[in-house]
Amino acid sequence: MSSIMTNASAMTALQTLNTISKNMATTQSRISTGMRVGEAADNAAxxxxxxxxxxxxxxNSVVQDALGLGAGKIDTAYTGINDSIEVVDQIKEKVLLAKSASTEDRAKIQSEIKALQAHLTDSINAANYAGSNLLQTDSTDTINTKLSVISSYNRSAAGAVTTGTIEVTFAETRLIDSGADVGILDTTATTTGTGAVTQSILTLDVTAANLDDTDFNGLLTAVEAGLKKMATGAAALGAAKSRVDLQTNFVSKLSDAIERGVGQLVDADMNEESARLSALQVQQQLGIQALSIANSNSQNILSLFR
Structure with a gap:
């Protein structure tokens, strides 16, 4: 039945055209933003x-920054303690040489030891990164006893957040104590020979009066004890350095993996959207043509009255 009051064909064509226009708007939005899910209304989950x-x-980006800062502090201390071990090794050699040297030669050897001791102090003072010096800390400070580097950000399924840390204990790496002189290099030891001197690695003096073999053995023992503790400190820094490097690499990969995962959920497939847009443009043209044909039906009715 043809009617001039109700054009069912035109209504159907218009509904189809509206649907096509809506789909085109959605597709154009995805193409312009590059996102399939840009807001909660697109897909809430x-x-x-x-x-x-x-x-x-x-x-994770903040964790990467923290790891970078921690790496700088640990690397600096690691470089400093390795250099200090080499210098203390040289001091040990000088003490051993002085044991069988004459008084005049001991004075010359002592001048070399003083130069090495000065280098120790300077290099340790210089091992400072961003205001932190792991080789020179205060043993009387009972609050700041370790370096803590944030290494991970963890969130449970229930939403509870915890953070992982990489720690370096100051007591293991303290070469010079800025508070009580109980650092590895400034801890004093008393020899039991005729000279009976009380010296540390930083104050060691082979020209002290009445030094005998027992005193020199005591000095060498003290230097060896210091080297052993320095090796322990270097090992702690080396382990922390390795952990920071591993964690930095992991967090970087984790961040990339999360970014890819998010992209798979919300990013638009540009090839697919481009093809869909082309198809919708054809559908829109056909819809307009169908609406035009439906509207022309009423004109055909007029021809019957001519």
Whole structure:
């Protein structure tokens, strides 16, 4: 039945055209933004997951910055303690040489030892990074007893957040004590020979009066004890350095993996969207043509009255 009051064909064509126009708007939005899920209305579940993971990735970015700062502090201390071990080894050699040297030669050897001791002090003072010097700390400070580097940001399924840390204890790496002189290099030891001197590695003096073999053995023992503790400190710094490097690499890969995962949820497939847009443009043209044909039916009715 043809009617001039109700054009069912035109109504159907218009509804189809409206649907096509809406789909085109959605596709154009995806192409312009590059995102399939840009807001909660697009897909609430995917949007929620993506928002949470993006937040976690921002936290991982902070962790990477913290690891970078911690790496600088640990690397600096590691370089400093390795240099100090080499210098103390040279001091040990000088003490051993002085044991069988004449008084005049001991004075010459002592001048070399003083130069090495000065170098120790200067290099340790210079092993400072961003205001932190792990080789020169205060043993009387009971609050700041270790370096803690944030290494991870962890969130449980229930939403509880914890952070991982990489720690270096100051007592293991303290070569010079700025508070009580109980660092590895400034701890004094008393020899039991005729000279009976009380010296540390930084104050060691082979020209002290009445030094005998027992005194020299005591000095060498003290130097060896210091070297052993320095080796322990270097090992602690080396282990921390290795952990920081590993964690930095892991967090970087984790951040990339999360970014890819989020992209799979919300990113638009540009090839697919481009093909869909082309198809919708054809559909739109056909819809307009169908609406035009439906509207022309009423004109055909007029011809019957001519």
């Amino acid at each position: 995917y949007w929620s997951i993506a928002t949470t993971m993006r937040s976690d990735n921002k936290a």
